[in-house]
Amino acid sequence: MYTQALDIPSPDRDDAARGGPRSLAEQQRDAAYEAEFDARVARGEFVEAKDWMPEGYRKTLVRQISQHAHSEIVGMLPEGNWITRAPTLKRKAILLAKVQDEGGHGMYLYAAAETLGVARDDLVDALHSGKAKYSSIFNYPTLNWADIGVIGWLVDGAAIMNQIPLCRCSYGPYARAMIRICKEESFHQRQGYDLLLTMMKGTADQRAMVQDAVDRWWWPSLMMFGPHDKDSVHSGDSIKWGIKRISNDDLRQKFVDATVPQAKLLGISLPDPDLRFNEERGERGHWDFGTIDWSEFRNVVNGHGQCNRERLADRVQAWEDGAWVREAALAHAEKQRRRDRLAA
Ligand SMILES: [Fe+2]
Numbered sequence: 531m532y533t534q535a536l537d538i539p540s541p542d543r544d545d546a547a548r549g550g551p552r553s554l555a556e557q558q559r560d561a562a563y564e565a566e567f568d569a570r571v572a573r574g575e576f577v578e579a580k581d582w583m584p585e586g587y588r589k590t591l592v593r594q595i596s597q598h599a600h601s602e603i604v605g606m607l608p609e610g611n612w613i614t615r616a617p618t619l620k621r622k623a624i625l626l627a628k629v630q631d632e633g634g635h636g637m638y639l640y641a642a643a644e645t646l647g648v649a650r651d652d653l654v655d656a657l658h659s660g661k662a663k664y665s666s667i668f669n670y671p672t673l674n675w676a677d678i679g680v681i682g683w684l685v686d687g688a689a690i691m692n693q694i695p696l697c698r699c700s701y702g703p704y705a706r707a708m709i710r711i712c713k714e715e716s717f718h719q720r721q722g723y724d725l726l727l728t729m730m731k732g733t734a735d736q737r738a739m740v741q742d743a744v745d746r747w748w749w750p751s752l753m754m755f756g757p758h759d760k761d762s763v764h765s766g767d768s769i770k771w772g773i774k775r776i777s778n779d780d781l782r783q784k785f786v787d788a789t790v791p792q793a794k795l796l797g798i799s800l801p802d803p804d805l806r807f808n809e810e811r812g813e814r815g816h817w818d819f820g821t822i823d824w825s826e827f828r829n830v831v832n833g834h835g836q837c838n839r840e841r842l843a844d845r846v847q848a849w850e851d852g853a854w855v856r857e858a859a860l861a862h863a864e865k866q867r868r869r870d871r872l873a874a
């Protein structure tokens with residue numbers, strides 16, 4: 531699950547992070563490295579973990595990949611909430627597999643972040659202490675079974691739109707993790723849509739549940755693409771460095787254009803009176819949509835959404851409950867190492 535990195539300015543970027551003033555020779559050397567780095571990125575080559583990279587590039591990636599990893603892990607909670615209440619064995623098996631996939635995505639991504647020289651424990655600490663951000667979409671509650679379908683259709687759908695360009699991101703370990711993740715996300719999206727199609731063929735009450743879930747998730751899904759381009763603090767650097775390929779507003783428009791026909795096929799309405807097809811825009815036209823309530827977005831990002839506290843408390847609890855597993859795995863690895871040493 532991925533939403534645009536939350537562009538929160540950090541005061542220690544770039545120069546300050548290098549540890550104070552540098553000599554002229556050091557500055558000239560870094561300028562030469564940077565020119566070479568820019569040229570490689572412009573040629574579309576991958577940057578690998580051991581390559582020289584500007585400190586701002588490294589920090590941007592650490593922030594983005596760790597936020598992405600945290601979002602995968604926290605994203606297990608709203609859906610995990612329904613595993614015990616899935617209406618059939620088939621739906622339970624699908625949901626279990628989906629939530630497990632999200633946990634796996636988190637693991638690939640923590641591993642990708644570690645290649646940039648950060649410790650996984652520090653990243654997890656930052657999440658648990660509330661310092662690190664994760665996608666705000668997971669601070670909304672899942673109130674009825676249709677929410678599970680709508681999360682697959684809209685939330686995973688928006689994530690895919692965000693993630694496909696990341697398969698071509700300039701940082702090799704991140705791009706490779708994204709290729710694998712995207713394959714699984716497309717299954718997530720389709721299982722959600724299939725669930726909703728089934729409910730729409732059911733009773734009037736089931737159709738009403740789908741409409742209610744769509745009404746609650748539509749606008750938060752559009753917010754997943756992040757602030758408008760003009761308000762996006764780090765986008766310029768990210769585009770220059772080949773981390774970001776398509777702007778927030780362009781991705782959001784692609785998502786709306788792809789989703790409106792799917793909503794029609796489903797037979798539900800989207801909660802936006804300003805939604806209309808505009809033939810004049812672009813070669814094939816686009817769907818115009820209403821104004822996003824960014825005050826709601828900021829409120830949730832700043833910790834005041836409906837479930838922020840609950841999500842964080844559940845994560846900390848799960849981490850503490852799992853301490854014995856980590857200790858047992860470490861003890862086992864140590865025993866194995868001792869045996870190998872004796873055998874050698
Ligand atoms: Fe995911």
Ligand SMILES: [Fe+2]
Nearest residue numbers: 531686715718
């Ligand atoms: Fe997913």
